[in-house]
Amino acid sequence: MIITPSQIKEIKKEAEREIEKAQDVLSLDNLWKKYLGRKEGKMNDILRGIKDLPLDQRPQIGALANQVSQKLEEKINQAKEKISQGKNKSSVKRDFTLPGRKIDLGHEHPLTQMRWKVAEIFSSLGFEILDGPEMETEYYNFEALNIPDGHPARDMWDTFFLKGFSQKKIKTTESEGKLLLRTHTSPMQIRFMEKRQPPLRACVIGRCFRNEATDVSHEHTLYQVEGFCVDEDINVSNLIHTLRSFLSLLFGQEVKIRLRPSYFPFTEPSFEVDFSCLNCGGRGCSVCGQSGWVEMLGCGMIHPRVYEAIGYPAGKYQGFAFGIGLDRLLMMLRQIDDIRWFHSGDLRFIRQF
Amino acid sequence: MLFSYNWLKEFLPDLKKTPQEVAQFLNQCVANVEKIRNLKEEIDSRVIxxxxxxxxxxxxxxxLNLVxxxxxxxxxxVVCGASNIKEGQRVPLAQEGTELPSGDIIKKVKIRGIESRGMLCSARELGLGSDHQGIFILPSxxxxxxxxxxALGFNDYLLEIENKSITHRSDLFNHRGLAREIRAGAGKNLRFQNLKTVPLDTCAGPLxxxxxxxxxxxxxxxxxVILDNIRIEPSPLVMQNRLRNLGIQPINNVVDIMNYVxxxxxxxxxxxxxxxxxxxxxxxxxxxxxxQSQEKMVALHQEEHVLEKEDLVxxxxxxxxxxxxxxGGKDSGIDSNTQRIVIxxxxxxxxxxxxxxxxxxxRTEAVLRFEKGLPLIFTESGLGRSLYLLQKMLGARVASSVYNFSEKSANKKVLPSLLFDIEKLEKxxxxxxxxSQITRILEKLDCQVTERKKGKLLQVQLPLHRPDLLAFEDLAEEVIRLYGLEKIKPQPIKAFLEPTLLSPELKLRKKVSQVLRACGFDEVYNYAFTDQPGKVKVINPLNSNQGYLKKSLQADLIKNAEQNLANFxxxxxFEIGKIFDPQEKIKIGGLICAPEKDIFQEAKGVLELLWEELGIxxxxxxxxEKGIYLGGKKRGELRLVSDQFAVFEIDFAFLIKEQNLVKKYSLISPYPPVKRDxxxxxxxxxxxAEIFREIKTISPLIKAVELFDVFDLSDHQKKIEGQKEKRSLAFHLIYQSKEKTLESKEVEKVQKIIINKLKQKFKAELRNF
Structure with missing residues (x-):
């Protein structure tokens, strides 16, 4: 068999023509077999034939054949790539607006989220975070907090009284009085201070109960944040500073607050605290009843009779305490219309948070 | 309590503050003013x-009558249905177009064929108190x-003060007391008009x-004291109006004076x-x-009360x-024939x-005041004032001396004085x-102040109407509020730094919540109450469905689920909540609802993930079937409620002890694992569990045994194969050595042991699949 360079070039031309014509990958594969395939490929025939050539022609023809083979291989690959690219462009165009695959993560109840938020702030201010028992005794819920039986201040709290069937297990001695559901988190002031000596700072976040009918803005089950701080020289200006810091951190902006005199049996003096309405910036709107201020919490300097009940030496300690309704705070922040959503168990509500 | 601005002004004739300014001062320095009402605006001017x-x-x-x-x-x-009207009476008539406080608008209407142009009104219809017995009869x-x-002299403003914010101030449930506060807040020397009274020691008479x-x-x-020359009549319009505006129904001149005072x-x-x-x-x-126990008394309003031993009569x-x-009792009260009275x-x-x-x-107006502990001095000033009004308005005559019982301790003419430490106040x-400012404030509150110890201490003589001032803190409150709360500059707490880490309980709560939410659980809150008899009973429940405290979270979770089925x-x-058994305990409750899934196994998988995350x-x-046990103790429950719901409820407290949040690292073998099924x-x-334990003990080369398929042979197959009560278990076995690459014959050797052991122990039959 005689192989000339022109013969090789002829094959090359022919192959290139065919490659150009080819429309799909399959025909390109066939072309590859036709020219480069090990069995019947034309270029392979040539390469196989080289050994029969005169010695002096072998290097030249061999080099050329290899070169052409390589070239064709390249061309076929390029053509294939072109085809597959063309495919992507036309038929399999990605719609970037299609939604991603739905992945479910559970939702934390908005009140829990609020509890953590408050806990985080007070933790950062050096307050220990507590909860405490919901079943309380009259002593801790009232008496130790300077609300003796027969005191008109008891009218502030409508109370659920309880009867445990196994009285042995729920210890209420005569002096601790009746068993009840705590009406506020303040009993934890007593329980905590009974165990500890000042200086102390604590924040109680927990569930409380009021025996009153529910409606859009009233619940028999509610959540309260109670903070207190006692040392030898904790004073009114510290109270104001702490509350202002807390509210500013909670709302994520500087908040103005104002104190007004009020009455709570376990603090003296007692104050109501208003903060400047975030909705209108204090100009007056429907959220704040046109006053520019929102009434949010009660506070005061811990009453000496509370220290007396705990057994602290008279006159030694000063401290403040405050209480905020967590539900109301959340309702205001998120503009929730009905307090009963919180205990509805309705996922249409919970999944929004 | 309601206060009349005009009445307050009678005590303070030179007061320049508007009602709004008075309210503002009270809010800042005294007590919470809930509302200011302008009476003029409250009744439509078309009522004449x-x-x-x-x-x-x-x-x-x-x-019906035609009037x-x-x-x-x-x-x-007008057409009118009331029965208390008589010819000659003066009455309020709401003319056409009047808008009543209820929002109703008076229109010309035909009532049973007769045209009525307007309406005669009851006091309640006009928003004046609660009387709806009949038409509001006006004085002649x-x-x-x-x-x-x-005509009613409604040129007045009412200030509504929140009662609970003055619970400790029994002296403020009246106009004189509040006027004193307003004077204390005003500039220097605002004139205070004292009430005219009859001195009690001048009273004398034959009765x-x-x-x-x-x-x-x-x-x-x-x-x-006894008075005679009484003629019972309606009291003058001015007095009636005041009482009515402040929520008290006028009755007659004597009773009205009692209430007025x-x-x-x-x-x-x-x-x-x-x-x-x-x-x-x-x-x-x-x-x-x-x-006496069971003693009866018929009261003014005809109602009979059965008394107990501790009631005072x-x-x-x-x-x-x-x-x-x-x-008062029915048989001792004032009526239209009364001529002599005892006050x-x-x-x-x-x-x-x-x-x-x-x-x-x-819950009367009187109790509202008595229960706050009234200043003893009020008994004298109140009586003296009522005598003055009875004499002036009725021409009544004192007919006896004043009888006075005073218990020894109640007989003091002065209250004790307090020593007020100025440095302590600063602290x-x-x-x-x-x-000087402290002294001025206290003096404005009618205290007498004397400096002691070069001005470091103030001796404060308290006025008789302030028995609530007992201690340093009480006086501090007076000074602070009148000094101005806005003048106190916020200062951060100074304290030694102490670490305040979250308690283990809170940390665990956070962790549990994280794991469950990662598994797709949404958190719900439920009430503590239930109608299911439990270990703790609510003595005074809001309703019969809430008679007990719950001892399990499960019932409410199932209820939540049933309700959510309407939308999902x-x-x-899940819920991390309390149960009462009768001790209070925290539980973790969860519920899975997923049709056509093995929800029981899924719930168990969630729990297993939780244990793993907690390092247990x-x-x-x-x-x-009865529960989940750890070390022989029941720690929770996992059950299928129906095809729809799987529920679990786990104790919380034991997890704090059992958890091990420090994860251990174990060496990762460089040699490849070999997998066999x-x-x-x-x-x-x-x-x-038995089979698993058996396999695990066979060789240390078995790194893991993972069950991937379980099925009970169907009835059909059982018949054919005669394989009753059998099931197929298929699992992956992962072999790995820490020392070398395992050769296939080593693995096969262990595989054979497993097959033989399971055959021997459990009569297990190897399946081809």
């Missing part, structure tokens, strides 16, 4: 004074045709009282008809005593005349009175308040 000329029966309706009303310049006829001197608001106090512990002071100076008074309680018309007996020798401080001005034990009041449901407030096909919910070996748990037919009586 008319006089009834004629009353005729409605031809078509028995219960012809003179309006001064014209007459009109109300000017005909005049706008009602004008006598036989006063006996058998319960001095419940009544520390009791003053009484209470609103004015804070002392509740009571009037008896002397001739009804006296036996011989010269002398009456008054005994203050505890009631005012009686004569025979019968109770009044329930002390609460309500009582007393101080009763607040706690005891309050108890009786709540038990009998008598308490956090900044210095100049001592599948979901998972999941193999330590023993799952039984095996499947067996095994009798159902053998649990997977």
């Amino acid at each position: 004074v008319g006089q009834i000329l004629e009353i005729k029966k409605h031809p078509q309706a028995d219960k 012809k009303v003179d309006l001064g310049n014209k007459t009109t006829t 001197d109300a000017p005909l045709g005049q706008i009602l608001v004008k 006598k009282l036989d006063l006996k106090n058998k319960a001095p512990d419940l009544c520390s002071r009791y003053l009484a 209470m609103l004015e100076s804070g002392q509740p008074l009571h009037a008896f008809d002397f001739d009804k309680i006296s036996e011989d018309k010269k002398q009456a007996q008054i005994v203050i005593r505890r009631a 005012i009686a004569n020798s025979k019968t109770p005349l009044a329930l002390a401080g609460l309500i 009582e001005s007393a101080n009763f034990n607040p706690i005891n009175l309050r108890r009786t009041s709540w038990r009998l449901g008598l 308490f407030v956090g900044q210095k308040i100049p001592s 096909q599948q979901f998972k919910i 070996d999941k193999q330590k748990f023993d799952y039984q 095996l499947a067996f037919l095994i009798d159902q009586k053998y649990s997977w």
Whole structure:
């Protein structure tokens, strides 16, 4: 068999023509077999034939054949790539607006989220975070907090009284009085201070109960944040500073607050605290009843009779305490219309948070 | 409590502050003002004074009348159903177009064929108190045709103060007390108009009282005096209006004066008809005593009260005349024939009175004041004031001396004085308040102040009307609020740094919540109450569905799930809540709802993930039908409620002890693992746990045994294969060595041992699959 360079070039031309014509990958594969395939490929025939050539022609023809083979291989690959690219462009165009695959993560109840938020702030201010028992005794819920039986201040709290069937297990001695559901988190002031000596700072976040009918803005089950701080020289200006810091951190902006005199049996003096309405910036709107201020919490300097009940030496300690309704705070922040959503168990509500 | 701005101004004739400014001051320095009401705006000016000329029966309706009303310049006829009207009376007529406080608008209407142009109104319809017995009959001197608001002297503002914010200030439940506060807040020397009173020591007369106090512990002071020359009439319009505006129904001149004095100076008074309680018309007996058990008394409003031993009554020798401080008796009260009266001005034990009041449901204006512990001095000033008004308005005459019982401790003429430490105040407030300013504030509050120890201490003599000031903190409050709370500069707490880490309980809560939420659980909150009998009963539940505290979270989770089915096909919910068993415990409850899934296994998978995340070996748990056990103790439950719901409830407290949050690292083998699968037919009586344990003990080269397929042979297959009570278990076996690459023959060797062992122990039959 005689192989000339022109013969090789002829094959090359022919192959290139065919490659150009080819429309799909399959025909390109066939072309590859036709020219480069090990069995019947034309270029392979040539390469196989080289050994029969005169010695002096072998290097030249061999080099050329290899070169052409390589070239064709390249061309076929390029053509294939072109085809597959063309495919992507036309038929399999990605719609970037299609939604991603739905992945479910559970939702934390908005009140829990609020509890953590408050806990985080007070933790950062050096307050220990507590909860405490919901079943309380009259002593801790009232008496130790300077609300003796027969005191008109008891009218502030409508109370659920309880009867445990196994009285042995729920210890209420005569002096601790009746068993009840705590009406506020303040009993934890007593329980905590009974165990500890000042200086102390604590924040109680927990569930409380009021025996009153529910409606859009009233619940028999509610959540309260109670903070207190006692040392030898904790004073009114510290109270104001702490509350202002807390509210500013909670709302994520500087908040103005104002104190007004009020009455709570376990603090003296007692104050109501208003903060400047975030909705209108204090100009007056429907959220704040046109006053520019929102009434949010009660506070005061811990009453000496509370220290007396705990057994602290008279006159030694000063401290403040405050209480905020967590539900109301959340309702205001998120503009929730009905307090009963919180205990509805309705996922249409919970999944929004 | 409601306060009239005009009335306050009578005490402070030179007051320049507007009602809004007064309210602002009170809010900042005294107590919470909930509302300011402008009375003028509250009644439509189309309501005018008319006089009834004629009353005729409605031809078509028995219960209706046609009333012809003179309006001064014209007459009109209205249809009216009230039975208390008479010809000649003056009445309020709402003309066409009037908007009533209820929002109703008066229109010209035909009632049973007769046209009615306007409406005669009751006091309640006009928003004046609660009286809806009949038409509001005006005094005969109300000017005909005049706008009602004008005729009633409604040129006034009412300030509504939140009662609970002055619980500790019994001296403020009256106009004089609040006026004192306003004066304290005003500039220097605002003139204070004192009330005119009759000095009690000038009282004398022929009639006598036989006063006996058998319960001095419940009544520390009791003053009484007799008056004659009484003629019972309606009181003047001005007084009626004041009472009505402040929520008290006018009755007659004597009763109205009693109430008027209470609103004015804070002392509740009571009037008896002397001739009804006296036996011989010269002398009456008054005994203050505890009631007998089951003793009965019919009160003014005809209601019979059954008394208990600790109730205090005012009686004569025979019968109770009044329930002390609460309500008068039917047979001792003032009526239109009364000519002589006994006025009582007393101080009763607040706690005891309050108890009786709540038990009998008598929450009167008097109790509201008594239960706060009134200043003793009020008994005298109240009585003196009522005598002055009775003399001036009725021409009544004092007919006896003043009878006075005072318990020893109640007889003090001065309150103790307090030593007020100025440096302590600085430490308490956090900044210095100049001592001259402190003195000025205290003096404005009627204290007498003397400097002691070169001005470091102030000796403060308290006024008799402030028995609430007992300690340093009380005086500090007075000074701070009048000094101005806005002047106190916020200062951060100074303290030693102490670490304040979250408690283990809170950390665990956070962790559990994280794991469950990652598994797709949404958190719900439920009430503590249930109707299912539990270990703790609610003595006074809001309703019968909430009679107990719950001892499990599961029922409410199932209820939540059922309700959510209306909106969602599948979901998972959890709650970390308390149960009462009867001790209070925290539980973790969860529920999975997912149709066509093996929700039981899924729930178990969630728990296993939780154990793993908490670092507790999941193999330590023993799952039984009755519960989940760890170390022989029941720690929770996992059950299928129905095809729809799988529920679990786990103790919380034990997890704190069992958890191990420090994860251990174990060396990762550089040699490749070898994976093999095996499947067996095994009798159902053998649990997977047994089989698993058996395999694991065979060789240390077995790194993991992972079950991937379980099925019970169907009935059909059982018949064919005769394989009753058998199931197929298929699992992956992962072999790995830490020392070398395993050769296939080493693995096969162990595989053979497994096959033989399972055959031997469980009669397991190797399956091809």
